[in-house]
Amino acid sequence: MKPTLLSITIASILFSGTASAEVGPEDLPSMVVSADFRPAAAQDIPVSLTTFDDTIIESRGAQHIEDVLNLAPNVNISSGASRGQYFQIRGIGERSQFSAPLNPSVGLIIDGIDFSRTGGAATLFDIEQVEVLRGPQGTRYGTNALAGVVNLQSKQATNEFDMNFESTLADYDTREIGIAVGGPIVKDALLGRIAVHTHQSDGYMDNDFLGRDNTQDRDEITARGHLKFLVSDDLTVDLNLLHLNIDNGYDAFSFDNSRSTLSDQPGEDKQRTNALALKSDWQINNAVSMQSALTYSKSDITYSYDADWGFAGIHPDEYIATENFMRERENVSFESRLISDEAGRIFGGSTDWVLGFYHLSQDEDLDLVSDFGNLQNEYETENTAVFGQLDTYLTSKLTLISGLRVERFSADYEDSNGLDLDPSETLFGGKLGLNYQLNADHMAFTSLSRGYKSGGVNNNDALPLSKREFDTEYMWNLEAGLKSSWLDGDLVTNLTAFYAWRRDAQVKSSIALPGGEFLDSLDNAARGTNVGIEFDADWLVNDKLRLFAAVGLLRATFDEYDNPELQAEGFDIEGRRQAHAPAYQFTLGGEIYLNQNWTLRANVEGKDEFYFSNSHNAKSGSYAITNASLEYQHQNWRVTLWGRNLFDKDYYTRGFFFGNDPRIGYADKAYKQLGDPRVVGLTVSYDY
Numbered sequence: 216m217k218p219t220l221l222s223i224t225i226a227s228i229l230f231s232g233t234a235s236a237e238v239g240p241e242d243l244p245s246m247v248v249s250a251d252f253r254p255a256a257a258q259d260i261p262v263s264l265t266t267f268d269d270t271i272i273e274s275r276g277a278q279h280i281e282d283v284l285n286l287a288p289n290v291n292i293s294s295g296a297s298r299g300q301y302f303q304i305r306g307i308g309e310r311s312q313f314s315a316p317l318n319p320s321v322g323l324i325i326d327g328i329d330f331s332r333t334g335g336a337a338t339l340f341d342i343e344q345v346e347v348l349r350g351p352q353g354t355r356y357g358t359n360a361l362a363g364v365v366n367l368q369s370k371q372a373t374n375e376f377d378m379n380f381e382s383t384l385a386d387y388d389t390r391e392i393g394i395a396v397g398g399p400i401v402k403d404a405l406l407g408r409i410a411v412h413t414h415q416s417d418g419y420m421d422n423d424f425l426g427r428d429n430t431q432d433r434d435e436i437t438a439r440g441h442l443k444f445l446v447s448d449d450l451t452v453d454l455n456l457l458h459l460n461i462d463n464g465y466d467a468f469s470f471d472n473s474r475s476t477l478s479d480q481p482g483e484d485k486q487r488t489n490a491l492a493l494k495s496d497w498q499i500n501n502a503v504s505m506q507s508a509l510t511y512s513k514s515d516i517t518y519s520y521d522a523d524w525g526f527a528g529i530h531p532d533e534y535i536a537t538e539n540f541m542r543e544r545e546n547v548s549f550e551s552r553l554i555s556d557e558a559g560r561i562f563g564g565s566t567d568w569v570l571g572f573y574h575l576s577q578d579e580d581l582d583l584v585s586d587f588g589n590l591q592n593e594y595e596t597e598n599t600a601v602f603g604q605l606d607t608y609l610t611s612k613l614t615l616i617s618g619l620r621v622e623r624f625s626a627d628y629e630d631s632n633g634l635d636l637d638p639s640e641t642l643f644g645g646k647l648g649l650n651y652q653l654n655a656d657h658m659a660f661t662s663l664s665r666g667y668k669s670g671g672v673n674n675n676d677a678l679p680l681s682k683r684e685f686d687t688e689y690m691w692n693l694e695a696g697l698k699s700s701w702l703d704g705d706l707v708t709n710l711t712a713f714y715a716w717r718r719d720a721q722v723k724s725s726i727a728l729p730g731g732e733f734l735d736s737l738d739n740a741a742r743g744t745n746v747g748i749e750f751d752a753d754w755l756v757n758d759k760l761r762l763f764a765a766v767g768l769l770r771a772t773f774d775e776y777d778n779p780e781l782q783a784e785g786f787d788i789e790g791r792r793q794a795h796a797p798a799y800q801f802t803l804g805g806e807i808y809l810n811q812n813w814t815l816r817a818n819v820e821g822k823d824e825f826y827f828s829n830s831h832n833a834k835s836g837s838y839a840i841t842n843a844s845l846e847y848q849h850q851n852w853r854v855t856l857w858g859r860n861l862f863d864k865d866y867y868t869r870g871f872f873f874g875n876d877p878r879i880g881y882a883d884k885a886y887k888q889l890g891d892p893r894v895v896g897l898t899v900s901y902d903y
């Protein structure tokens with residue numbers, strides 16, 4: 216939308232008549248969570264979870280999952296790219312990927328498609344809700360959910376025609392346009408929806424050597440499609456399509472940790488993805504239904520950077536170094552599960568049940584072109600699992616949940632250095648839990664769950680053969696919580712306490728070598744304990760004020776640590792906090808309904824300092840940032856003035872510690888990637 220048209224639209228809305236409606240909402244929003252076996256209201260699911268709806272997404276001008284994820288307690292995010300693409304829940308999760316294959320600890324699911332290795336795919340236009348499940352989700356998701364799952368659900372086609380148009384202008388030459396249209400193609404038989412969105416920005420870095428302000432630019436196109444076939448009263452078939460064309464720059468690090476770089480060959484962070492999910496829901500009879508899903512995704516990913524962060528003239532030896540990682544990922548999965556209905560309960564009608572089968576095939580090819588040495592590798596993995604869960608109603612108020620998943624993992628790795636490995640293993644995890652419905656407003660729950668993450672491969676040819684493979688990590692998690700509704704539903708609270716034991720924890724170490732290279736490896740180097748509390752509250756005070764708050768407290772430490780390479784360097788993290796595990800996180804905010812048309816929203820969110828890595832002691836520093844929006848809504852139009860990080864606080868999302876600056880003799884120091892600065896924008900949207 217051009218600025219002149221935008222101005223005319225705003226003026227026509229602001230000077231139009233007001234609508235006749237109540238000032239604020241009558242009830243708090245109730246979200247149905249789809250990440251479990253049976254969709255249910257968030258307050259009825261005995262898991263520590265946080266949900267974001269499209270209202271939160273739109274009020275923050277959020278384009279990517281990184282723009283909202285800090286609202287979830289005990290959830291952190293790591294950049295090391297143009298976007299925050301790596302997630303940590305309760306201190307557990309990967310922080311980057313270079314040449315080695317990646318087995319994630321936190322699952323990322325978009326419309327049923329597994330993107331756990333590809334966090335850049337989590338764009339948010341036409342996303343209806345985001346669900347963050349904390350703790351092992353071994354029964355449901357298996358090896359990709361040791362720490363938890365982030366689940367994105369796009370808006371679905373319905374029998375009613377609807378349209379949404381959205382246009383945004385913001386700082387740093389940011390502009391967005393999106394449109395989504397849905398409704399019946401054949402009434403009561405075939406429904407469809409399509410959404411297309413483009414996001415462009417110069418980014419938040421200045422390259423002083425090249426005289427450019429767009430070397431970390433963002434150029435992202437997202438297209439989603441959905442078809443729903445209402446085949447019969449007993450059979451529904453859904454087809455979800457996703458296309459991503461991400462063409463971002465990457466130029467994030469400077470010698471002085473500022474927003475000004477000197478690189479002569481800025482990097483790229485590109486992704487081309489096509490994906491689909493074909494799902495069916497068949498009511499076989501009044502006792503059993505079958506849900507099946509076939510998914511496919513293919514991604515071409517380019518990740519590159521100027522490894523010396525400078526130009527030839529700044530280096531006495533005219534040292535120049537670049538690295539370019541080009542990956543092709545192809546995933547195919549199939550899942551089918553039988554789910555009982557009330558008439559299909561077993562054991563005298565006391566027990567609901569789920570029984571399922573899952574298979575995932577993933578192929579990843581890497582072509583690394585680097586001044587430190589080239590590498591080509593192929594990494595193929597297969598996961599085959601059977602799983603089941605029983606929900607047994609011991610009394611009218613007490614329910615026993617028992618779940619088990621057995622998974623066979625096998626991999627085949629080959630590279631141009633002659634390494635040929637084929638690890639395989641049988642894994643199992645699950646859950647035992649008790650839910651007690653104290654009354655209609657309060658549910659207490661406790662559970663003991665076992666999560667797992669499969670072993671993998673180290674491909675650094677400087678490592679001895681004995682360290683080329685590492686084993687499975689297991690985690691036991693004991694959890695107890697209380698979900699409550701107060702004041703006739705106007706106040707909702709959730710409290711969870713957890714205690715987790717990590718066994719054979721997979722810990723990444725990185726040792727700087729002469730010449731700018733690193734000795735990177737993953738090893739089962741530690742036993743860890745992750746203990747904490749998560750609390751959130753949502754209070755509709757009256758028809759003019761809504762308040763919300765969330766806090767996460769975390770003590771994540773390594774009880775034992777055995778890493779001879781780092782210990783030989785005089786570095787030992789036994790007893791120290793784990794990386795990307797801040798001791799506290801919080802958010803506090805509210806909504807003021809000024810009148811029938813105007814809504815003011817604001818929140819403060821922050822976190823404690825945290826270590827960037829398990830290989831050094833560089834920290835992020837604690838911080839708090841303030842966000843706000845002012846929304847005007849009239850009939851189908853909505854205008855939102857929003858701002859993120861309003862006080863322009865510097866904070867960091869990734870960090871390293873090594874020598875890279877020739878001006879100080881390549882002395883070791885901390886280098887940090889900055890989070891987004893203050894960004895203010897205006898969004899105009901129309902809903903029909």
